[in-house]
Amino acid sequence: MPSRPATRYQRLAQDLTLGIEKGEWSTGERLPSLRELCLTHAVSMATAKRALETLLDLGLVQVRAQSGFFVAAKPAEEKAKAQGPDLQQLHHQRERMLSLMQLAEQPLPVSLQMAGPATELLPTEAMARLLTRLLKRSPELLAESAPVAGVLGLREALCERFAALDVAAKPGDLLITQGASEALSLALRVLTQPGDKVLVESPVYFGLHQTLASLGLLPVELPCSAEGGLSPEAVDQALQDWPDVRCLVVTPNFQNPTGALMPDAAKRRLLKVAAAHDLPIIEDDIFGDLHFGPQRPRPLKAWDQQDRVLYCASVSKTLGPSFQIGWCLSARHAKALTGLKLSASLGGGGLMQRALAEFIRDGQYDAQIARLRHALAESSDRYLQALHRYFGTRLDVVAPSGGMLLWLSLPRQLDSVALLKLALQQGLAFSPGTVFSSQGRHRHCLRINIGRPFDAQVDQALSGLADLLD
Structure with a gap:
């Protein structure tokens, strides 16, 4: 009896397997996205997905959350990987975060x-006492799910802190996220579509480049000076050269990696440039609380009269990695941000959010x-x-x-x-x-x-x- 001809997804899986064996994609390298496979092989999204799942079942690829399918290491390569990260991967954009995380796991002096x-x-003892007190009083918090937008008490406490920075905010405008990375990712998803251009500082935090790549966005890099941060005039010129840019991502306060602080006058000029070009801005203020001088620098959002700035931050740099609690503030986009979070990570647990709210209200956070x-x-x-x-x-x-x-x-x-x-x-x-x-x-x-x-x-x-x- 003649064998049944291979289906389209099987043929695509065979082509991809052959490509891996020939070295078209090396170990750890990302395979084309579902969209790319559909375009290059003239197949449906379902066919492309099933072909990749076939490779996953065969152990030829592995999935990384929100990043795609990557060529899996062979047993000998896995052994070498266990001995330490491959530093050459630092040259490859999609592998940088993983390589640096692996480096952090090495027992180095x-x-x-x-x-x-x-x-x-970090306030580990104080937080341990607070969590013990909360659970003793309300052990059911271990089973509580937070609302998608976040625990109301935390949103209220954060809005009070924003007011001290001249940032007007209502709890309904604020979305609690799984750290600043999710806040930035959701903000980008609200403002852009795959293939869009995004203005970014250069140098800039490597995690942002990884997020942009995972969303199919194209970074347009502008120089960031350690003396004063991003130049509003450079942004203005870039928008004249690339009028199809969709948004700007900027860290005005203690930029990562330069540590630059943008002067208040430059912040105001940047908002004027953005208004002239009708450009949305995503502000990352994750280091803003860590000023060495007597006064905390105000965020760009403090001068935002048009609700043009989506304000993102987190407490992970002040309270440590166990508190991956961030936020995105935007009255204009609050509904859309919440809808995207609902499809991405729901609301998460409520315990740590309630603990943070109490930590803020009793003065321990300050x-x-x-x-x-x-x-x-x-x-x-x-x-x-x-x-x-x-x-x-x-x-x-x-x-x-x-x-x-x-x-x-x-x-x-x-x-x-x-x-x-x-x-x-x-x-x-x-x-x-x-x-x-x-x-x-x-x-x-x-x-x-x-x-x-x-x-x-x-x-x-x-x-x-x-x-x-x-």
Whole structure:
């Protein structure tokens, strides 16, 4: 009896398998999206999806949430992967986040590559007492689901804090999210469609580039100066050159990775430019509370009279990774944002949101911010003193006025990924500059996290790093 001819999805699965075997896609590389497969192979979305699921069943690919299908490692490659991250993946945009996370999992003496405070700077004991008290009083909170928009008490507490920054907000305008990354992703999804152009700073947080890629968006990079951040005039010129740009993503307060603080006058000019071009703005203010001076800088949203700014932030940098609680504030887009979150992650658990609301209302959050700000300011001074001592004129760095990051510019001929490879042998990790651009720029730069308090071990690591330049 003749064999039944292969179906369309089986033929597509065979073609993809052959491509993997020929090396068209290497281990860890992302396969074409469902949309791309539909276009290039003239198949339906259902056919493309079933073909990829076939490869998944065969162990040839693996799925990464909101990123797509990636070529799975062979057993020998998995063994090598367990021994440490492949630094060459830092050159590939879609692999950067995973590579840096793997690097963070390595038992290194001095890990300065991720942006976060050390455990000893977090209010772990105070939060443990608060959670114990909440659960003793209401054990049913362990089974509570938060509303999609977030626990009302938390939204009210946050709106009170916004008012102190001259940001007018109502609880109904505010959406609680799973950290700042989800807030930024939802804001982008509200404003754009796949294939759209988005203005971004350069350098900029590598996670933003990964989010843009996963949404099929095209970044248009504009220089971000460590002295003053993004130039409103550069935005104006870019909008004349690319009138089809859909939105701007910007971090005016202590930008990641440069630490730049945009002056208030520049913030106002940026809003005027945006109004002239009818450009929506997504503001990331995740480091805004961590100022070293006496007064917290106001966000761009404080001058927004047209509800043009979608304001995003999180408490993960002040309370630690267990509090992946963020938000997106926008009266104009509140309904659309909530609808997208409903399809993405629902509301999550209510316990941590209620704990955060109480932590804010009883003054413990302000006390934690004050302690953390003091520690980071001291840390910044000590790191900078050591860097100038060991690197001398080979280093260009601007002292930040807040945040927890230092952006180091080294001699132009330097390759920071190659430098990282050597530094790892000495037990030091940092983030190479190339991961902060979709175009591979800033290869002679690197970012270090000063959220780890300066000590003799850090001092020795920075001295050893300087020696590698000789």
